[in-house]
Amino acid sequence: MTADTPPPTASGKADAVPRRRGARGRAFIWLCGGALAFNLLLVVGQLALIGWNGMSYFWQRELVAFELTDGTRLLGEVHARETFRPTDLPAEATLPWRVQVKVANRELTGADFVWIDERLIANQERPADALHFERAEWGNFHGFLREVWRGDELLASGAAAWPLLQEQMAQKAAQRAQLLDLEKGDLGDVNHELEALRLARRRLELDAPPESERARIAADLDARHELLDERFADLSTRLVELRTQLDSVRVVCVAADGQSKELPVGGLLHALRPNEMSLAAKLLEYGRRILSFLIDDPRESNTEGGIFPAIFGTVMMVFLMSIAVVPLGVLAALYLREYSRQGTLVRCVRIAVNNLAGVPSIVFGIFGLGFFVYGIGGTIDQLFFPEALPQATFGTGGILWAALTLALLTVPVVIVATEEGLAAVPRAVREGSLALGATKFETIWRVVLPAAAPGLLTGVILAIARAAGEVAPLMIVGMVKLAPALPIDHHAPFLHLDRKFMHLGFHIFDVGFQSPDVEATKPLVVATALVLLVLVVAMNVVAITLRNRLRSRYAGSAL
Amino acid sequence: MTAPNRAAAETPEPAILEVEQLRLSYGSSPALHGISLAIPRRQITAFIGPSGCGKSTLLRCFNRMNDLVDGVRIEGEVRFEGRSILGPDVEVNELRKRIGMVFQKSNPFPKSIYENVAYGPRVHGTKRASDLDDIVEESLRGAALWDEVKDRLHESALGMSGGQQQRLCIARAIAVRPEVILLDEPCSALDPVATAKVEDLMLELKKQFTLVIVTHNMQQASRVSDLTAFLYIGRLIEFGRTEQLFVKPREKQTEDYITGRFG
Numbered sequence: 001m002t003a004d005t006p007p008p009t010a011s012g013k014a015d016a017v018p019r020r021r022g023a024r025g026r027a028f029i030w031l032c033g034g035a036l037a038f039n040l041l042l043v044v045g046q047l048a049l050i051g052w053n054g055m056s057y058f059w060q061r062e063l064v065a066f067e068l069t070d071g072t073r074l075l076g077e078v079h080a081r082e083t084f085r086p087t088d089l090p091a092e093a094t095l096p097w098r099v100q101v102k103v104a105n106r107e108l109t110g111a112d113f114v115w116i117d118e119r120l121i122a123n124q125e126r127p128a129d130a131l132h133f134e135r136a137e138w139g140n141f142h143g144f145l146r147e148v149w150r151g152d153e154l155l156a157s158g159a160a161a162w163p164l165l166q167e168q169m170a171q172k173a174a175q176r177a178q179l180l181d182l183e184k185g186d187l188g189d190v191n192h193e194l195e196a197l198r199l200a201r202r203r204l205e206l207d208a209p210p211e212s213e214r215a216r217i218a219a220d221l222d223a224r225h226e227l228l229d230e231r232f233a234d235l236s237t238r239l240v241e242l243r244t245q246l247d248s249v250r251v252v253c254v255a256a257d258g259q260s261k262e263l264p265v266g267g268l269l270h271a272l273r274p275n276e277m278s279l280a281a282k283l284l285e286y287g288r289r290i291l292s293f294l295i296d297d298p299r300e301s302n303t304e305g306g307i308f309p310a311i312f313g314t315v316m317m318v319f320l321m322s323i324a325v326v327p328l329g330v331l332a333a334l335y336l337r338e339y340s341r342q343g344t345l346v347r348c349v350r351i352a353v354n355n356l357a358g359v360p361s362i363v364f365g366i367f368g369l370g371f372f373v374y375g376i377g378g379t380i381d382q383l384f385f386p387e388a389l390p391q392a393t394f395g396t397g398g399i400l401w402a403a404l405t406l407a408l409l410t411v412p413v414v415i416v417a418t419e420e421g422l423a424a425v426p427r428a429v430r431e432g433s434l435a436l437g438a439t440k441f442e443t444i445w446r447v448v449l450p451a452a453a454p455g456l457l458t459g460v461i462l463a464i465a466r467a468a469g470e471v472a473p474l475m476i477v478g479m480v481k482l483a484p485a486l487p488i489d490h491h492a493p494f495l496h497l498d499r500k501f502m503h504l505g506f507h508i509f510d511v512g513f514q515s516p517d518v519e520a521t522k523p524l525v526v527a528t529a530l531v532l533l534v535l536v537v538a539m540n541v542v543a544i545t546l547r548n549r550l551r552s553r554y555a556g557s558a559l
Numbered sequence: 560m561t562a563p564n565r566a567a568a569e570t571p572e573p574a575i576l577e578v579e580q581l582r583l584s585y586g587s588s589p590a591l592h593g594i595s596l597a598i599p600r601r602q603i604t605a606f607i608g609p610s611g612c613g614k615s616t617l618l619r620c621f622n623r624m625n626d627l628v629d630g631v632r633i634e635g636e637v638r639f640e641g642r643s644i645l646g647p648d649v650e651v652n653e654l655r656k657r658i659g660m661v662f663q664k665s666n667p668f669p670k671s672i673y674e675n676v677a678y679g680p681r682v683h684g685t686k687r688a689s690d691l692d693d694i695v696e697e698s699l700r701g702a703a704l705w706d707e708v709k710d711r712l713h714e715s716a717l718g719m720s721g722g723q724q725q726r727l728c729i730a731r732a733i734a735v736r737p738e739v740i741l742l743d744e745p746c747s748a749l750d751p752v753a754t755a756k757v758e759d760l761m762l763e764l765k766k767q768f769t770l771v772i773v774t775h776n777m778q779q780a781s782r783v784s785d786l787t788a789f790l791y792i793g794r795l796i797e798f799g800r801t802e803q804l805f806v807k808p809r810e811k812q813t814e815d816y817i818t819g820r821f822g
Binding site: 426428429431432433434435436437438439446447450451 | 622624627652653654655656659660662664666667668669670678679681682683728731732735
């Protein structure tokens with residue numbers, strides 16, 4: 001400090017302008033640049049990490065057969081390699097390597113993943129006929145195909161078994177689709193109608209119409225019930241038939257350790273021999289897996305299969321939230337900016353709105369539970385769905401309440417952005433409209449609001465970005481680990497706003513930290529996170545494109 | 560002609576706008592001190608005077624644009640076609656339809672050229688597309704803009720040049736078929752070529768409309784106007800035929816101003 005900065009009392013060099021250290025701020029510029037670079041590094045690093053790990057989850061690795069020095073045999077995919085410190089290792093020795101192998105065969109080995117000390121590996125090879133099954137239950141299976149049976153009849157064995165299996169699997173896939181159709185379609189319809197009948201009966205009890213009418217309605221209901229029972233019985237028989245058909249063909253496989261395992265072909269979703277697959281075949285398989293991840297339902301308590309319901313739930317919830325938040329926020333902003341007298345009260349309201357954006361989201365969740373779910377939902381149930389009580393219809397968490405809760409959470413953002421947009425519309429433009437004889441309302445509606453639309457959309461973009469990533473409040477207003485049905489289906493009224501829904505954010509938490517085998521689901525977590533990230537970006541891109549289109553329509557505008 | 564003012568006797572046609580003892584103040588600061596004058600039909604009347612003399616304020620009284628300002632107090636009388644327009648029961652939007660306005664800085668809406676011109680008629684209830692097309696063409700022709708923009712009617716008005724934008728604002732004003740057009744320094748942001756075009760346009764519009772123009776530019780006032788009013792610190796100093804006011808002003812202050820001794 002003292003070297004080049006003379007103290008103010010040193011008057012000896014009064015004519016020389018003292019150079020204060022740091023006056024030019026070069027160090028400050030470096031500091032700012034450094035902070036920006038650090039931020040960018042974090043963001044890019046996060047994206048790269050999630051992107052790489054998420055995308056590599058779908059790649060089919062080769063199956064390696066290990067023979068250990070103690071005679072153990074394993075067959076699996078190598079997922080990781082690292083150094084480790086065994087307890088018996090002398091301090092100065094170099095650390096040995098170990099590999100993480102996904103051996104699958106959960107019911108035989110007890111765990112999907114094992115670590116193998118590389119010093120113990122006696123031999124490793126990649127047998128061409130090593131088989132990878134994706135199963136409907138119990139996760140994957142690694143082994144070797146031996147025989148294909150139908151009942152007591154041996155259909156094929158040895159080399160002939162593989163082509164026959166592929167043929168059989170194609171058949172079974174069609175049957176499985178039929179079964180699913182029956183279960184979700186026809187049987188679902190019957191169940192839906194049975195439930196409707198039950199509610200109709202209950203309503204009859206509650207309404208208590210005159211005896212004659214009551215008897216007539218009851219008879220009608222009974223007749224419908226009988227018909228449904230018949231249909232139900234019919235469907236049940238067909239279901240049983242299909243299930244037996246599915247289980248009729250079995251394969252006998254041998255795991256790496258020599259255990260023989262019998263698997264019904266109906267339970268096999270995909271069979272691969274990864275070691276003899278060409279690059280093109282692997283790429284094809286890669287694409288298929290990404291697609292099925294995106295469009296399939298989850299299996300095995302979310303640890304396998306796809307995440308479609310979660311994607312659907314997230315998008316739909318954000319969509320509903322946008323529908324709710326835009327009118328709410330825009331009208332409030334219009335009043336604040338255009339109609340109210342700018343005084344202390346309005347300033348207070350504005351501060352309150354801004355502070356609302358800083359309230360922890362879980363607080364909004366609790367408010368949503370108390371106000372929307374129990375308050376409004378409970379009242380709706382008593383007024384419109386008394387026959388379903390004590391089972392709640394709207395009086396429990398659902399996608400509508402979740403969307404409204406998030407709309408409350410994000411409305412400050414929309415208000416602030418819209419207000420800024422409105423403030424940016426020049427006074428001259430408003431006067432131009434008024435001078436033509438337009439009323440204030442016409443001026444706002446036809447000139448000011450269109451001109452402020454880009455600002456409004458900025459608010460919506462911010463709201464979407466916030467809402468899509470919000471998880472905490474949703475956990476208490478309708479988000480669930482596994483929703484039995486999507487909020488949209490073919491039963492009237494098609495859009496079921498009372499239903500619970502799945503959400504990618506919660507799915508990540510659930511799969512990553514609530515499943516029995518966290519090691520096995522780690523890649524799934526990353527892949528799901530990647531999807532959530534892509535989804536948020538995609539929704540934002542749509543909104544930004546919309547905004548830019550609006551802006552370019554008024555090219556040259558300063559707005 | 561009941562209003563006691565000097566200019567009234569000199570105008571051959573009956574006045575369309577009459578101002579009588581008009582006082583106006585913003586909060587506690589007075590802007591106009593008892594102004595009386597009469598503006599004749601189908602003539603161009605110019606208001607001149609130094610900045611802050613109240614000429615724009617006076618102009619904005621004619622279409623009640625001062626209503627938008629908080630804390631404004633108006634006393635006196637302004638009559639349009641013999642009827643008072645300052646009362647609270649006056650239908651302001653109807654008044655503004657009949658008395659149009661063009662502002663100092665061109666202020667086209669951030670919409671297409673077509674939509675800018677069609678805006679007024681739409682607001683006042685014209686819905687048929689063919690009617691609107693006719694009005695737009697007629698108004699743009701009236702503002703001598705049609706030939707320049709007929710091929711890009713649906714492009715943004717903000718892509719036009721400054722002079723074109725100002726003429727678009729004039730077209731927009733005449734699209735609602737007003738009786739009076741108020742022009743508040745319409746050429747102050749334009750170059751000489753664009754100014755000449757707007758001035759030619761004003762002389763053309765005079766055949767159909769009554770024009771009242773506020774201007775800083777004394778050459779402009781002498782070129783286009785039939786009558787000129789000179790205002791100074793909220794007072795009307797002199798009002799008369801333009802050629803008389805510029806050649807042989809009655810008041811010393813007027814002479815000082817137009818010869819450039821102050822202002």
